[in-house]
Amino acid sequence: MKKVIIIGAGIAGIASSIRLRAKGFDVKVFESNSYPGGKISSFNLGDYRFDAGPSLFTMPHFVDELFDLFSENSKDHFLYKKKDISCNYFWEDGTRLSAFSDKNKFAIEVEKKLGVPTTRLLKYLKKAEKKYDLTKTIFLEKSLHKLSTFLNRDTLKAILNLNIFQISKSLNDVNEKELIEPHLIQLYNRFATYNGSSPYKTPGMMTLIQHLEQEYGTYVVEKGMVDITNALFKLAKRKGVVFKFNENVSKILVENKKAIGIQAKNKKYYSDYVVSNMDVVPTYDKLLKDQKRPTIVLNQERSSSAIIFYWGVKKEFPDLDLHNIFFSDNYKKEFDSIFNKKEVYNDPTIYINITSKDLPSDAPKNSENWFVMINSPNNENQNWKTITNDLRKNVIKKINNILKTDLMPFIEEERVYTPQDIELKTQSYLGSLYGASSNNKMSAFLRHPNFSNNILNLYFCGGSVHPGGGIPLCLLSAKIVSNLIK
Numbered sequence: 001m002k003k004v005i006i007i008g009a010g011i012a013g014i015a016s017s018i019r020l021r022a023k024g025f026d027v028k029v030f031e032s033n034s035y036p037g038g039k040i041s042s043f044n045l046g047d048y049r050f051d052a053g054p055s056l057f058t059m060p061h062f063v064d065e066l067f068d069l070f071s072e073n074s075k076d077h078f079l080y081k082k083k084d085i086s087c088n089y090f091w092e093d094g095t096r097l098s099a100f101s102d103k104n105k106f107a108i109e110v111e112k113k114l115g116v117p118t119t120r121l122l123k124y125l126k127k128a129e130k131k132y133d134l135t136k137t138i139f140l141e142k143s144l145h146k147l148s149t150f151l152n153r154d155t156l157k158a159i160l161n162l163n164i165f166q167i168s169k170s171l172n173d174v175n176e177k178e179l180i181e182p183h184l185i186q187l188y189n190r191f192a193t194y195n196g197s198s199p200y201k202t203p204g205m206m207t208l209i210q211h212l213e214q215e216y217g218t219y220v221v222e223k224g225m226v227d228i229t230n231a232l233f234k235l236a237k238r239k240g241v242v243f244k245f246n247e248n249v250s251k252i253l254v255e256n257k258k259a260i261g262i263q264a265k266n267k268k269y270y271s272d273y274v275v276s277n278m279d280v281v282p283t284y285d286k287l288l289k290d291q292k293r294p295t296i297v298l299n300q301e302r303s304s305s306a307i308i309f310y311w312g313v314k315k316e317f318p319d320l321d322l323h324n325i326f327f328s329d330n331y332k333k334e335f336d337s338i339f340n341k342k343e344v345y346n347d348p349t350i351y352i353n354i355t356s357k358d359l360p361s362d363a364p365k366n367s368e369n370w371f372v373m374i375n376s377p378n379n380e381n382q383n384w385k386t387i388t389n390d391l392r393k394n395v396i397k398k399i400n401n402i403l404k405t406d407l408m409p410f411i412e413e414e415r416v417y418t419p420q421d422i423e424l425k426t427q428s429y430l431g432s433l434y435g436a437s438s439n440n441k442m443s444a445f446l447r448h449p450n451f452s453n454n455i456l457n458l459y460f461c462g463g464s465v466h467p468g469g470g471i472p473l474c475l476l477s478a479k480i481v482s483n484l485i486k
C-alpha cells in the first residue's frame with residue numbers, strides 16, 4: 001500500500017486524509033497541536049462554550065460528501081440545520097435589515113426598508129449566479145495550474161462571456177453602479193471580507209462570493225462549528241487514518257527533487273507522497289529551507305486578520321440572532337486602515353456571533369455567548385495589548401448606541417484573541433485568516449498551486465493555496481489534491 005504523510009490536521013488536512021484513505025492509501029497525519037481542527041477549535045469560559053475560529057458554515061454538502069465516500073450516512077454522525085435569516089444588519093442611523101435566506105423574501109425586505117425595487121436586487125443576484133456557474137469548474141473544482149483545466153468546453157464558455165466577470169472594476173465600483181443605495185452597497189461590499197480582502201481592491205468578479213451564502217444558505221451545526229472537524233476526525237480514524245499529535249514537523253525530506261518523507265522530533269518518517277496542510281509560507285521557510293522559494297507567489301499580500309472578544313453576557317438580546325453585523329459609518333476608511341495604514345479603525349464594523357441563540361446549552365439560562373470579531377491588519381508585532389484595550393471601549397460604545405443598552409455590567413466572562421494568537425496557534429503566516437488576499441485581479445492565478453512545480457510527490461492543501469481560504473474552499477483543495485495523487 002502506498003504511503004502518504006500529511007502535515008497538519010486542519011480541515012483540509014483531515015479531508016485530504018479521508019479522500020486519500022478512500023483511494024486505498026496508507027495515511028498518517030502529523031499535527032503540532034494536541035487536538036485536530038487547526039483554526040476550528042472551541043473552549044469554555046465558566047459555563048459558556050465558544051467556537052474559537054470560524055462561525056459561518058455554508059455548503060455543508062462538501063462535508064457530507066466525505067461520509068458518502070465510505071457509504072456512511074452523514075446524518076448518523078454530523079447534524080446541522082439551515083437558518084431562515086442568514087444575518088441581521090444594523091447601522092448607526094437606525095436602519096436594520098434581516099437577510100432572509102429566501103432571496104425573494106429578502107428582496108421584499110430590501111424594498112420595504114431601503115426603498116430599492118426588488119427587480120434591482122434580483123438582477124444583481126442573477127448576474128452573480130451566472131458568474132459562479134461559469135467559473136466554478138475552472139477556478140474552484142480543479143487545479144488552476146494544469147493545462148487540462150483550460151482545454152475544455154467550460155473554459156471556452158467562460159472566455160466567450162468574459163465581460164460578465166467585471167474583472168477590471170472593483171467590487172465596490174460594481175456594487176455602486178448596480179445597487180445604488182448606500183446601505184445595500186455596504187452590505188454587498190462586506191462579502192469581500194469572506195476571503196479577507198478589501199471591496200475597494202478586490203475585483204467585481206467577487207460578487208459571486210455572496211452567491212454561496214444566498215444560494216446554498218447558512219447553517220448552524222448542532223454541536224457547534226468544532227463538530228465539523230471533530231466529526232471528520234472521527235470518520236478518518238474509523239477508516240484507519242493514523243494521527244500523531246504534538247508532532248511538529250521540522251523538515252520535508254527531499255532527495256533527487258522528490259519528496260520522500262518528513263522529519264519530526266529528530267525522527268525521520270518515509271512515504272511515497274507528502275501533503276502539506278501547513279500555511280504555504282512557513283512550509284517553504286521552515287520545512288524546505290534548502291529548496292527554491294516561489295518568491296512571487298509567497299510575497300502576495302496576505303488576507304486580513306482579526307481581533308476577537310469572547311464574552312459571556314448575562315443578559316438576552318432579542319434583537320440579535322446567530323449572525324449580526326454592526327456597520328462602520330465609513331467603510332472606505334476602515335479598509336484603508338486595515339490594508340494601507342495597517343491599523344485597527346476606530347469605528348470598526350463589528351460582527352457578533354451568538355451560538356446560544358440556536359444551541360441553548362452554549363450559555364447559562366438568560367445569558368448569551370458573544371463572539372465579537374473585528375477585522376484587523378496582519379500581525380506585524382504591533383502593541384496588541386494597547387490596541388485591544390482601545391478597541392474594546394470603541395466596540396462597547398458602538399454596541400450601546402445601536403442596541404440602546406449598557407453592555408459592560410453584563411460581561412461576566414472574557415477572553416481576547418489577537419492576530420498574534422492566531423499566528424501562534426495555527427502557524428498561519430502573519431495571523432491572516434484566509435492565506436493570500438484577493439486584492440488584485442490576478443490573485444486567483446497567484447495562489448500557490450496544489451502541487452510543487454519543482455519537487456515531485458509534494459502537494460499542498462488548505463486555506464493558503466488554491467482555491468483559497470474558508471471552509472468550503474479548503475474542502476475543495478482536499479478534493480483537488482486527492483484527484484492529483486494517482
Ligand SMILES: Cc1cc2nc3c(=O)[nH]c(=O)nc-3n(C[C@H](O)[C@H](O)[C@H](O)COP(=O)(O)OP(=O)(O)OC[C@H]3O[C@@H](n4cnc5c(N)ncnc54)[C@H](O)[C@@H]3O)c2cc1C
Binds near residue numbers: 248
Ligand atoms: C477567527 C477566524 C474566523 C474565521 N471565520 C470563518 C468563517 O466564519 N467561515 C469560514 O468558512 N472560514 C472562516 N475562517 C477561515 C477558516 O478557519 C480557514 O480557512 C480554515 O479553517 C483553514 O483550514 P486549513 O485546513 O487551511 O488549516 P488550519 O486550520 O490553518 O490548520 C493547519 C494545521 O496545521 C498544523 N501545523 C502547522 N504547521 C505544522 C507543522 N510544522 N507540523 C505539524 N503541524 C503543523 C497547525 O497546528 C494546524 O492545526 C476563519 C478563520 C479564523 C482564524
